[in-house]
Amino acid sequence: MKIATFNVNGINGRLPVLLRWLAEAEPDIVCLQELKAPDERFPRGALEEAGYGAVWHGQRAWNGVAILARGRAPIETRRGLPGEEDDAQSRYIEAAVNGVLVGCLYLPNGNPAPGPKFDYKIRWFDRLKTHAAALLKSGAPVVLAGDFNVMPTELDVYKPERWVDDALFRPEIRAAFAELVAEGWTDALRQLHPGEVIYTFWDYFRNAYGRNAGLRLDHLLLSPDLVPKLAAAGVDRDVRGWEKASDHAPAWITLDDVKASRQRPRQKRTSRTPSTALSDAS
DNA sequence: ATGCCTATTATTAATAGA
Numbered sequence: 001m002k003i004a005t006f007n008v009n010g011i012n013g014r015l016p017v018l019l020r021w022l023a024e025a026e027p028d029i030v031c032l033q034e035l036k037a038p039d040e041r042f043p044r045g046a047l048e049e050a051g052y053g054a055v056w057h058g059q060r061a062w063n064g065v066a067i068l069a070r071g072r073a074p075i076e077t078r079r080g081l082p083g084e085e086d087d088a089q090s091r092y093i094e095a096a097v098n099g100v101l102v103g104c105l106y107l108p109n110g111n112p113a114p115g116p117k118f119d120y121k122i123r124w125f126d127r128l129k130t131h132a133a134a135l136l137k138s139g140a141p142v143v144l145a146g147d148f149n150v151m152p153t154e155l156d157v158y159k160p161e162r163w164v165d166d167a168l169f170r171p172e173i174r175a176a177f178a179e180l181v182a183e184g185w186t187d188a189l190r191q192l193h194p195g196e197v198i199y200t201f202w203d204y205f206r207n208a209y210g211r212n213a214g215l216r217l218d219h220l221l222l223s224p225d226l227v228p229k230l231a232a233a234g235v236d237r238d239v240r241g242w243e244k245a246s247d248h249a250p251a252w253i254t255l256d257d258v259k260a261s262r263q264r265p266r267q268k269r270t271s272r273t274p275s276t277a278l279s280d281a282s
Numbered sequence: 283a284t285g286c287c288t289a290t291t292a293t294t295a296a297t298a299g300a
Contacts, residue, residue: 009299010289034299036290061290062298109300149300168300203300204287215300247288247300 001098001258004236005031005145005218007106007201007248011064012037014246015046021239022050027252028070029097031104031145032056034246035064035090042066059090065104065146069097075277077101083127091124096277100226100258101135105146110167118167121149125176129183135223136184140278141258142223144185147248149217150177152187155197156216168217185221188253192233200235201248209240218251229255 004027008014011032022030030052035042039058047054053073056066057080067074074095081092091106105128110121135142151169154160163169181187189198199214208214222230233253240249 013289034289109298111298111300163300166300201300205300206286208287217300244288 001029001100002027002252002254003029003031003100003102003143003145003220004250004252005033005104005147005220006250007033007147007218007246009034009246009248010036011066012041012043014244015043017239017242017244017246019046019050020242021236021250022052022068025236025250025252026070027068027250029074029100029102029143030068031102032066032068033064033104033106033147034062035059035066036061037064055093055095057090057093059088063090063106065090065093065106067093067095067097067102067104069095072097072281074102075281077274077277081124081127081131083130084123092128094274096274096281098258098281099141099278100255101140101142101274101278103132103135103142103144103146105144105148107147107149109149110173113165113167113170121167122172122176125173125180129176129180132180132185133183135274138274140223140274141226143226143253144221145219147217148177148219150174151215151217152177152181152190152219155195156199158199158213158215168215181221184224186224186227186230188220188222188230189216189233189235189251191227191230198235199237200251202240204247218248220251220253222253226255229257231256
């Protein structure tokens with residue numbers, strides 16, 4: 001089973017790129033970020049024609065996240081992180097697909113730092129750590145995937161010294177990511193490619209892609225029981241060079257022994273816990 | 283230190299991104 005995360009930077013402006021990549025890469029599950037569209041403008045029909053069911057949490061102009069599943073309907077278990085009920089930004093959606101619980105996230109950028117946006121990023125990270133710990137405690141197989149807006153180490157930045165005061169790389173943000181991982185998560189791309197320079201983002205400015213002046217911002221974190229099944233991981237960096245490309249490229253993993261089977265008929269339920277959704281989605 | 287580029291929203295300029 002192949003699981004990917006892709007910050008599309010506008011799902012409607014980017015629809016040809018997204019559809020071409022889906023056809024070429026054939027991911028089974030996709031986490032999308034930066035839809036930049038309200039719920040009613042999500043291109044559900046085009047994605048259905050491409051063979052994908054979807055759940056989404058949109059927002060006018062900014063943010064917005066979605067989970068796609070090939071040949072299946074994701075079973076939504078949550079939208080929005082707990083802990084700040086008046087948070088109006090669409091940055092988290094979670095669903096059960098084929099026996100795996102998938103958390104799709106778009107962590108705040110946080111610039112300029114310091115400032116209110118950076119404070120929001122810190123609070124959002126705290127809420128994510130709390131919720132992620134609860135997911136681990138549930139014992140479910142979980143993938144947390146998305147745009148974390150963090151370069152975890154110096155290896156993940158083309159010029160680390162230029163980024164030390166940036167909200168994506170400040171020590172407290174790197175520490176927050178390290179604390180999240182220390183709960184028991186595994187950074188899938190680093191697990192299979194330690195020491196390798198891997199980027200998922202290249203600025204539109206200054207020919208950043210041509211110069212490979214990139215950042216690794218998009219991550220897939222695995223709960224412990226999925227780690228032995230991790231078979232491959234990579235970045236479809238060519239997508240960044242396509243016409244009308246996003247500034248991010250898709251990152252992906254494949255898991256063995258988790259077969260993407262067709263969906264079985266199932267009973268309707270009015271509400272679902274992650275565990276009932278998982279059993280329904282297996 | 284700042285702009286560079288790109289998308290969105292709303293009217294040709296502002297905001298946000300990273």
